[in-house]
Each structure stands twice: as C-alpha cells, then as structure tokens.
Amino acid sequence: MHNPRRDTTLSGRPRSRRQFLLESGGAVAALSGAGGLLAGCGTGTGASTASSGSKLVGPGGVELSRPDHPVTLPRWENPIESGLAPESGGEFTVFNYTDYIYPKVLKDFGQKYGVTVKVLPFDNIASGITQLASGSIKPDVMNLTTDHLDQIVAAKLAKPLNLDYVPNLKKNVWPSLVSPFYDPESRYTVPYTVTATGIYWRTDQVSDDIAGMANPWDVFWQSQAYSGNVTVLDEVRESIAMALLRKGHTDINTEDPKLIDQAVSDLQQLYGICNVRTLDTQWQKIPENKAYLSQAWSGDPLASVFYDLQRPSDAKLLRFWWPGKGKGPTSNDTWFVCSTTSKPVISHLFLNYLLDNGVAYSNFVDFNGYQPPINEIQPAELVTKGLIPENLANTVLTANDIGPTSLQECALTNAGQALWQNGYSRFKSGA
Amino acid sequence: MYPRWLWPAFALPGVAWLLILFLLPFYAVVGVAFGSVDPILLTAVPAWNPLDWHLGWVIQVLSGLKPGGVYLDVFVRTVEYVLISLAGCVLIGYPVAYYIARHASRTKSLMLILLVLPFWISYLMRMLAWVNLLSPDGYVNRVLVSTHVISQPYGFLDGKSSTVIWALVYGYIPYFILPLYASLDRIDRSVIEAARDLGASPFRAFLHVTLPLSKIGLLGGAVLIVLPMFGDYYTPNIVSNAPTTSMIGNQIDLYFHGGPQPTIGAAITIILSAFLVVLMGYYMWTIHRASRELRSL
Incomplete structure (x- = not known):
C-alpha cells in the first residue's frame, strides 16, 4: 500500500538518490548487489506495504518464506572452499544473548581449536543486527531468529555456508531442519534451539x-x-x-x-x-x-x-x-557466520560443534534449558534419566513437531511489522 | 584589570558540555523523529537538514493523543503518576529537609550522610531489592501476616498503580530532598525570628516566610524529579509489568526496542519534551523573578 504521508519533504524538493535508495526497492539492488535475484519491495518506511504481486516481500526485499512455501535465499557470494585448514590463535567472537550458551561448551571449543572464545552480548536480535551492520563490532558468529534472516542476507551480514564443514547438520539434526522452509538448503544458517x-x-x-x-x-x-x-x-x-x-x-x-x-x-x-x-x-x-x-x-x-x-x-x-x-506456534533459533569474520573455517566448525550430540545435549541440560533439534534427544529418555518429571514430558518437542504444516511466526512485510507493532503498542498502553 | 572575555570564558566548558552531551543527542532524536527508516535494517535514518523533515510520524503521535487515541490513556496515566508521586515526595521530603536544615544540629552530618547514601547504590538495584521485599513470601508480607495486619500475603507486585507510585516516590525522593535542604539551610534565621517578633505564630511564620523563601528549592527539587519520572519506564517494568500501569516511557521503549518504527519512539520523545518545556519554562521564570527581586533589595 502506498503511503502519501511520506512522499514529500518540508522543502518540497525531490528526494536525493540516497533517500530514494533507502525508501525504494532500489535499496536492495544497490546495497546487496543481488537485485536480479531479489524481488522488488515497497517504500521501506515501515508503514508501507512491501508486496510484489502475490509474493510477500520482507524488509530486505527478499521474498518471504512460509512453512508451506519455502523460498531459497540468494547467495551474495560463494561459500568458502572445502578442505581449508582451520585458522588458529587469536580471539573468536560469539555474538549472542547473555547466558544463552554454556560457558563450558565455549571453553572446550576454544581449547579444541586453539582460540580464545569471547562472548559479545546483545539485548535483542534487532539491536544486534544494527550493531553488526554499523561495523562497530566484528563478531565471527551470531545467534539469530528466523524472522530476521532475510534482513541479514539482503544486508550481506551473513556468509553463505559450505556445509562440507558442518556434517553434523545432516547426521544429527531433525530432518525437517536440515533444509528448513526459512532457509532451504541451509545456505546461511543451522538450527540451535526449538520451542513451542x-x-x-x-x-x-x-x-x-x-x-x-x-x-x-x-x-x-x-x-x-x-x-x-x-x-x-x-x-x-x-x-x-x-x-x-x-x-x-x-x-x-x-x-x-x-x-x-x-x-x-x-x-x-x-x-x-x-x-x-x-x-x-x-x-x-x-x-x-x-x-x-x-x-x-x-x-x-x-x-x-x-x-x-x-x-x-x-x-x-x-x-x-x-x-x-499445525495448531500451536513453534519457533527456532539459528546460528550464522558473520560476514565480518576473520576466521571463516573456525566459524563453520563452531556451527558444526554446536550440533554435536554430546555438546548439544550438555548445553541443553546443563545450562540452557532450550532444546536443540537433535535426533538423539528424546522426551522419554529425559524422563527415564530423571532430568525432567513425567508431567513435563510434553515440553520436549520431537522431529515430527516441526515441518511444512507447522505454525511458525515468520518474517512479515514492513507494513505487516508496523501493523503488529502498533497493535502491541495499543495492548501495552493499558487503554 | 582582567580582559573582558575572561569571566565569560569560564562558561565555555559548561557550554561545550551542554552542546556535546545534550543538544547534539537531542537534535539526533529530532532528526530521527522527522526522518525515515532504512528499508533493510529497519533502523532510523535521521533527517539532519530541517528542510528534509517529514512531519508524518509526529502527526501520527499527536493524533494518538486525541480522545480515543492510542497514547492518550497512557499519557494521562503518566501525568497522574508523576503528580501523585511529586505530592508524595513533597509530603515526605519537605519535613525531612526542614528538620535537617532547621533542627538537626548535632545529627546534621549523620542525616546528610544518610540522605546521600541512596546515591551510592544504583537505582535499579534499589528497586530490585524492593521486588524481593514486596514479593508474596518477602519480608514485608511476612511481617504484615505475622502481626495479623493482613491474613494473607498482599499482592504488591500484581500490577498495582499504588506500587508503581510508591516505587517512584522511593526512587526519586533523595533527588528532591537535597536541593530543598540546601534552599532551607540558606534561609536567614533572623528573618524568621523577625516574623515571630512581629507576632506571627510558628505556623504563620512558616507559611509566610519559610515556605515562600524555600520556593526555589521546592521547584528545583520538583523539576529534578519530575523530568526523569516522565521518561521512566523501568520502574513500572520492575514492580508491575502490567499494561494497566505502563507509562509513556514504556511506549518509547517499545518503539526503540526493535521493530520498524523507531521514528515513532523519537516522535513521542520530542512531544513529551515539548510538554516538559512548559514546566521548565515556569521554573526558569520563577528563578528569573526571584533573582530580579534579590537584585532590587
């Protein structure tokens, strides 16, 4: 939908090229260099619609995926070559929520690959993306919710993955998340936790x-x-x-x-x-x-x-x-390799490491509490081991709980995001 | 003789401070409120040139302040909370400041240290301490139940306006008492004695001498607490979390905390600032008039 409120400046002057780019689909082509791959978008003012024909288009101009309509994300550069030796020494920076990963897991990874793992915390995904895009920080890997994936791809903040370095994805992860609807072929992300x-x-x-x-x-x-x-x-x-x-x-x-x-x-x-x-x-x-x-x-x-x-x-x-x-919302977090990484091989190996059966299990039961989508983790087993009481067995999801017919909160168009935010503002106002 | 520029030059650090740490950031907020949003990252793109300003976001917020608008109730609630909290601070803080300034001769230093003590602990930590104290199994409820004042634990933290208001009073009262104390302490005792000598009762001497002479301190303390209270969002968050007790600062936080409309958060901020300028204007006018009266003596 077109929004006339945003069309003119006080001076009545035409928009500058920068303004035009920012407020039009041209921004996507100009900033991502993937214009040919990406669908057109709307004005980008947050109060505009961003649909193109029958396609839903997100903030980055990327067509939006839905569980019953997966959209393969464009690669803005080639993944790293296979068979490269891991980088060694120096710091490895994990950009994440505070206390969302087991410190022991990080320490062990650092020891295994000879790097010093540092956690850089963010308040929320949106502010984390803003920091990442500003260039003020240069993390190696970042945690991400799936509804922001199109943003980081369009803004070239994520490196395309070479899954040769991440064999645990196919080996250990639920089949529905090996090539998930939000990122078919796992071109940018691997799953971290799932929840309903x-x-x-x-x-x-x-x-x-x-x-x-x-x-x-x-x-x-x-x-x-x-x-x-x-x-x-x-x-x-x-x-x-x-x-x-x-x-x-x-x-x-x-x-x-x-x-x-x-x-x-x-x-x-x-x-x-x-x-x-x-x-x-x-x-x-x-x-x-x-x-x-x-x-x-x-x-x-x-x-x-x-x-x-x-x-x-x-x-x-x-x-x-x-x-x-299919009746209740499910969601999952992911990890991606930041385009700012100076250790792309180690970053890939970190993603693979988190999907290791033992590491994922320890991170889950010893610290995090949020479940990784790992085949080996079964509700009955957790009950048998006495980790959770039987009355909470239904809190542990199974591979069948996520798939094409599941309900998942997906990325919205800019106009959709504004609509939901304004609605929430009304609820939170207590009026 | 000193050169003419010497004394004004002393104001330079303060002016620079004001420019860099207040005016520039505030202008950035104005730029965001009249700017646009990056279509990919959904971050604010400030419009630095006033000729490029868009009025849309500000108009949207202003229309939300009309009857039936989304922001009216929360704005009115904020004004109510701030005014009631201010009244609470005056009722509690004035006697305290008065006592320390006029009557606490030997214990004055101790009282002043006690007044300053809360500044040593972060505001948030003090609030979080109260969350534990006021919880259903906290000490406050335990004492009230064990002394049979109440039969069951009271839900202080169940989203009550009274808890938010008391928390505001508790959090801000030290900032109110200190300037008021300074003002009361400076009052020349001989003026009050003159009033008494002329037959005024203690109460009338207070009403016609002490209170008017402490007006500047009262207003200074009020301004010092009212301005941050209007922008407060963490106090209702910590002690309530209920939408029915949210303040306008919570709306600003909501829009700045992610999502596609940081511009609305900035627009609410500048409209709130415009409202507060009126209060500041009254304070400045009072100060100006008082200093003029002083010069005419």
Whole structure:
C-alpha cells in the first residue's frame, strides 16, 4: 500500500538518490548487489506495504518464506572452499544473548581449536543486527531468529555456508531442519534451539483442567480468580498470535488489520479479567510462585526444572500445554557466520560443534534449558534419566513437531511489522 | 584589570558540555523523529537538514493523543503518576529537609550522610531489592501476616498503580530532598525570628516566610524529579509489568526496542519534551523573578 504521508519533504524538493535508495526497492539492488535475484519491495518506511504481486516481500526485499512455501535465499557470494585448514590463535567472537550458551561448551571449543572464545552480548536480535551492520563490532558468529534472516542476507551480514564443514547438520539434526522452509538448503544458517508456545501453570494455584478444556487458550479469559498472577509473553508476535489462535485463526503471520485489531481488543479484555502482566521470565516466575498462569515457551518449564527450583518437589506441580503441530506456534533459533569474520573455517566448525550430540545435549541440560533439534534427544529418555518429571514430558518437542504444516511466526512485510507493532503498542498502553 | 572575555570564558566548558552531551543527542532524536527508516535494517535514518523533515510520524503521535487515541490513556496515566508521586515526595521530603536544615544540629552530618547514601547504590538495584521485599513470601508480607495486619500475603507486585507510585516516590525522593535542604539551610534565621517578633505564630511564620523563601528549592527539587519520572519506564517494568500501569516511557521503549518504527519512539520523545518545556519554562521564570527581586533589595 502506498503511503502519501511520506512522499514529500518540508522543502518540497525531490528526494536525493540516497533517500530514494533507502525508501525504494532500489535499496536492495544497490546495497546487496543481488537485485536480479531479489524481488522488488515497497517504500521501506515501515508503514508501507512491501508486496510484489502475490509474493510477500520482507524488509530486505527478499521474498518471504512460509512453512508451506519455502523460498531459497540468494547467495551474495560463494561459500568458502572445502578442505581449508582451520585458522588458529587469536580471539573468536560469539555474538549472542547473555547466558544463552554454556560457558563450558565455549571453553572446550576454544581449547579444541586453539582460540580464545569471547562472548559479545546483545539485548535483542534487532539491536544486534544494527550493531553488526554499523561495523562497530566484528563478531565471527551470531545467534539469530528466523524472522530476521532475510534482513541479514539482503544486508550481506551473513556468509553463505559450505556445509562440507558442518556434517553434523545432516547426521544429527531433525530432518525437517536440515533444509528448513526459512532457509532451504541451509545456505546461511543451522538450527540451535526449538520451542513451542503454550500455557505454563502451577496446579497448586490453578484448579482448571486446562489441557482438558475445549479451547485451553480460553483459560486466560476466565482467569478472574488468579488476577495479578496471569502473564503473557512480552513479545509482539506471541501475544497477538495467542489471541488469534484462541479465535481459531491459525494464520499467525496475517497482515489483515481487522484480525489484528480484533486480537488486540481481545487481549485488552484481559486487563479487567485478570490485570494481565507481560514478561519473558516465566521460567523464574512460575516456580517462584510469583505467577500462576502464563503463556510461555516450552523451554521455560525445562529451564525452571534444570536450574531454578528452590524446592525440587515443586516440579510435580508444574504443567505445560501446547496445541500440537499445525495448531500451536513453534519457533527456532539459528546460528550464522558473520560476514565480518576473520576466521571463516573456525566459524563453520563452531556451527558444526554446536550440533554435536554430546555438546548439544550438555548445553541443553546443563545450562540452557532450550532444546536443540537433535535426533538423539528424546522426551522419554529425559524422563527415564530423571532430568525432567513425567508431567513435563510434553515440553520436549520431537522431529515430527516441526515441518511444512507447522505454525511458525515468520518474517512479515514492513507494513505487516508496523501493523503488529502498533497493535502491541495499543495492548501495552493499558487503554 | 582582567580582559573582558575572561569571566565569560569560564562558561565555555559548561557550554561545550551542554552542546556535546545534550543538544547534539537531542537534535539526533529530532532528526530521527522527522526522518525515515532504512528499508533493510529497519533502523532510523535521521533527517539532519530541517528542510528534509517529514512531519508524518509526529502527526501520527499527536493524533494518538486525541480522545480515543492510542497514547492518550497512557499519557494521562503518566501525568497522574508523576503528580501523585511529586505530592508524595513533597509530603515526605519537605519535613525531612526542614528538620535537617532547621533542627538537626548535632545529627546534621549523620542525616546528610544518610540522605546521600541512596546515591551510592544504583537505582535499579534499589528497586530490585524492593521486588524481593514486596514479593508474596518477602519480608514485608511476612511481617504484615505475622502481626495479623493482613491474613494473607498482599499482592504488591500484581500490577498495582499504588506500587508503581510508591516505587517512584522511593526512587526519586533523595533527588528532591537535597536541593530543598540546601534552599532551607540558606534561609536567614533572623528573618524568621523577625516574623515571630512581629507576632506571627510558628505556623504563620512558616507559611509566610519559610515556605515562600524555600520556593526555589521546592521547584528545583520538583523539576529534578519530575523530568526523569516522565521518561521512566523501568520502574513500572520492575514492580508491575502490567499494561494497566505502563507509562509513556514504556511506549518509547517499545518503539526503540526493535521493530520498524523507531521514528515513532523519537516522535513521542520530542512531544513529551515539548510538554516538559512548559514546566521548565515556569521554573526558569520563577528563578528569573526571584533573582530580579534579590537584585532590587
């Protein structure tokens, strides 16, 4: 959709070439050098549509993938040659969320390849990408959510992968994520963790049989008894998606203003029902009894059990529910090799290292709590080993939970992102 | 004789400081509010030349402040929270400052150290400490339950406006008391004694002498806490997290924290600043008038 509000300057002068590039599809061609491969895009002002014909086009001008419509990403340069010797010595910089990878895993990697591993933390993916693009930092590898992949490809921030260096991808990872819909052929990324979004609660505080309800999402709209102790994820996409799913709308990437408006209005009802709170620390708040009923990621109960239970017996009080494949959101994080890397071979080997069965398992159960999509990790086995109680076995996903028919929050067009953000702003305003 | 430029030259470091650390960053925010967004990275592209400014984002935010607009409720709530917190600071802070300035002769130094003590600990740490104290199994609830004041733990952290307001008062009150104390301490005792000699009761002497003479300190302290309170977003985040207690600073944070519209965050910031300029203007006018009165004596 064209936005006339942004067309003229105060001076009425025509736009400069820079402005034109920034606010038109030309930016993609000019900045990425992949114009021929990339679809055209809109004005790029954030309030504009970016669709080209029937194709959905993201911020970078790259056509957007959906689980049922994978789009192969263009390579802006050739991957590194096979058979190169690993670089040695010096620092290896991992750009990541704070405390999102086991320090021992990093230390062991450093010892194995003779590098000093340094973690450079970011607040969130968006600010991390901004830092990376500014050139102020030069990390070797970075953690990424799939909805930002088109951005980093269009801005040439990621190096195309040579999977010869990453054999663990085919060997150990769930088949559905070896060549995932968001990055067919794994041209830029390998998966790191997977999670499903559902409901997390304490049975000593919440008496409802949530899993047995006809529509378990309704529990939030019937939670007067738990007022002040009900939370939803403090995430634009997750909270609105929950309201959409409750009403039976499974297109959680919709850019229909009416649907978003209705979902936000539904979320606003929660003010009066339970004085809902928004936060992302459910893994702490539920076991600490500071929240009773929460929208949460499947990794939250696992994180609670692995290292935040003051009374281990409380694990039996915790429950998680998610609607299942094709009905509830799933998502996964990834790693990519930054174009700024001075150690491209080591960077590839790092990605491979994280997909090693033993490393992935240790990172999961000894520190992270968020599950890697590794074939060897099975829910029953974790229960048998006593790592998680049987009542939380459903928090561990299986290879069948992700695939072409799964629901996944994907990248939106610029206009779509603005629509969702403005809706979330309305919810967060408490109006 | 000193050259004419000597004394004004002393202001140069301060002016440079102001230019580099306030005006330039503020102009960057203005540039973002009137600028555009990089279509790939979705980061702000500031418009440095005023002739290139777009008014769209600012107009969008202004329309959101109209009745029924998305920002009106949160803005009104912010004003309410700030005014109530300010009243709380005055009610609690004035007696404290007055006592230290007028009556704490031997304990004055100790009291001043106690006043400065909160500055040694980060604001966030102090707030986080209260989160533990106010939690259902925290010491506050334990004491209240064990003394039978309440039968069950009270949900201080369940998204209550009162908790946010008390947290604001707690967090900002040291910044209010210090300038007020300085102002009260400077009042010439003989002026108050003259009022008493002329038959004024202690209360009337306070009302007609002490209070007017401490007006500058009161306003200074008020400005010092009101300005940051208006932009505060971490206090409601820490002690509440409920949308119903969010402040306008939370909206700014939301738009700056990612997503395709940092320009809206900047637009809210400059509109808020324009609103605060009115308050600052009143303060400056009061200062100007007071100094003029002083010169005419």
